[in-house]
Amino acid sequence: xxxxxxxxxxxKAELHLHIEGxxxxxxxFALAQRNGVTLPWDSIEATRAAYDFSDLQSFLDLxxxxxxxxxxxxxxxDLAMAYFTRAHADGVVHAELFFDPQTHTERGVAFETVxxxxxxxxxxxxxxxxxxxxxxxxFLRHLSEDAGFDTLEQAQPYLGRIHGVGLDSSEKGxxxxxxxxxxxxxxxLGLHVVAHAGEEGPPAYIVEALDLLKVERIDHGxxxxxxxxxxxxxxxxxxxxTVCPLSNVKLCVFDRLQDHNLKQLLDAGxxxxxxxxxxxxxxxxxxxxxxxxxxxxxxxxxxxxxxARNSLEASFVSDAERAPWLMRLDTMADD
Ligand code: HPA
Ligand code: ZN
Numbered sequence: 001x002x003x004x005x006x007x008x009x010x011x012k013a014e015l016h017l018h019i020e021g022x023x024x025x026x027x028x029f030a031l032a033q034r035n036g037v038t039l040p041w042d043s044i045e046a047t048r049a050a051y052d053f054s055d056l057q058s059f060l061d062l063x064x065x066x067x068x069x070x071x072x073x074x075x076x077x078d079l080a081m082a083y084f085t086r087a088h089a090d091g092v093v094h095a096e097l098f099f100d101p102q103t104h105t106e107r108g109v110a111f112e113t114v115x116x117x118x119x120x121x122x123x124x125x126x127x128x129x130x131x132x133x134x135x136x137x138x139f140l141r142h143l144s145e146d147a148g149f150d151t152l153e154q155a156q157p158y159l160g161r162i163h164g165v166g167l168d169s170s171e172k173g174x175x176x177x178x179x180x181x182x183x184x185x186x187x188x189l190g191l192h193v194v195a196h197a198g199e200e201g202p203p204a205y206i207v208e209a210l211d212l213l214k215v216e217r218i219d220h221g222x223x224x225x226x227x228x229x230x231x232x233x234x235x236x237x238x239x240x241x242t243v244c245p246l247s248n249v250k251l252c253v254f255d256r257l258q259d260h261n262l263k264q265l266l267d268a269g270x271x272x273x274x275x276x277x278x279x280x281x282x283x284x285x286x287x288x289x290x291x292x293x294x295x296x297x298x299x300x301x302x303x304x305x306x307x308a309r310n311s312l313e314a315s316f317v318s319d320a321e322r323a324p325w326l327m328r329l330d331t332m333a334d335d
Contacts, residue, residue, distance in 0.1 A: 006301060007290045010332065011325045013094040013311040014087060014275050014286050016219050016242035018138075018168065019076075019118065020067045020100055021278025022083040031069040031078075040065050051281055056200050056251050057170055059281060067103050076117025084125035084133075086279070090287030093325050094315050096134045097122075098166055101151055102143060111154045119161055134163035134316055136194065139182065141167050141174035148182045163316055164192030166219065167209075171201040176208040183213040192216055192316050194242075198223035199253060203230050210239065217242060217314055222253060224270075225261045235269035240314030244277035245293045246284045257296035266303065273311040302334040 001009070025047040032039050041047040047066075053059040070076060080097070087095055097118065104114050115135070122133040137155060139148040155162060165186045167179060176195055183193055197209040199220035206224050209215045221241035224230045234241065245260050254260045266272045274293060279285045284292065294304055312325050
């Protein structure tokens with residue numbers, strides 16, 4: 001089996017995927033037309049050409065502009081179905097999808113509209129592809145903690161349908177400590193908790209996310225490498241990092257994929273996973289992230305299998321749900 005086929009055959013979980021970041025320009029334009037929304041670009045080609053980012057903020061500005069095309073329940077359904085179709089082709093057996101309710105409710109789209117559309121697609125993906133999924137609601141960290149509390153209140157009637165919360169958007173200047181009370185409340189409500197940390201922000205933000213927000217996984221976390229004591233802690237406490245290699249290159253966290261520290265973190269014993277983040281903007285879905293990272297860092301099949309195993313182990317499913325995937329993974333050769 002060639003490496004490409006091997007990678008796609010590995011049963012894997014995607015744990016870091018912003019569903020709004022899977023909005024391809026073709027769908028963005030079709031939805032904008034259907035909904036009478038004016039986009040800041042003239043054509044699909046011009047949109048793609050604008051995807052030349054210098055940092056996280058330069059991406060977020062476009063990402064929020066593109067999300068304005070999403071209005072109706074059907075739009076959120078279609079968006080998520082397109083994602084699941086791609087994920088299935090890449091061997092994803094389980095996906096934990098981030099969504100940003102504030103990006104939509106601030107534009108007058110009801111919380112329920114977003115949730116209904118995404119959930120309907122999750123149900124269809126289970127039936128059609130056998131992909132299980134969970135929804136993780138992210139708070140936008142450039143907004144206030146009070147705005148986050150308002151969002152949590154809007155989510156209250158639907159918490160049985162939301163598995164966890166996360167923290168995304170502009171990292172620098174918005175440390176995890178800003179959201180300590182909000183995350184404490186979410187934990188009290190029985191929600192799983194994760195946070196973006198150490199993508200552009202310093203290693204201290206990762207420490208804050210662990211100690212103050214008590215997160216179960218760190219999204220990105222690559223800047224942990226600057227703090228040897230933190231690397232040792234992440235390994236010891238088996239905290240998974242949801243690393244997104246193509247995203248990191250597109251947002252200039254690393255100059256080239258060959259310079260990425262994923263293998264260094266893996267070698268240090270950290271539970272590293274590979275994910276796509278915002279695949280429509282960063283040039284590849286999860287399979288492409290595995291394939292290109294494997295080539296750039298010369299990852300062995302055993303290492304790729306380890307990474308896929310990490311993703312299954314770090315997912316928020318029960319051991320009973322996980323067991324058949326691990327059994328399937330174990331049948332795959334790694335030499
Ligand atoms: N980082 C922070 N916020 C985000 C990202 C990201 O990579 N993608 C979508 N929102
Ligand atoms: Zn992200």
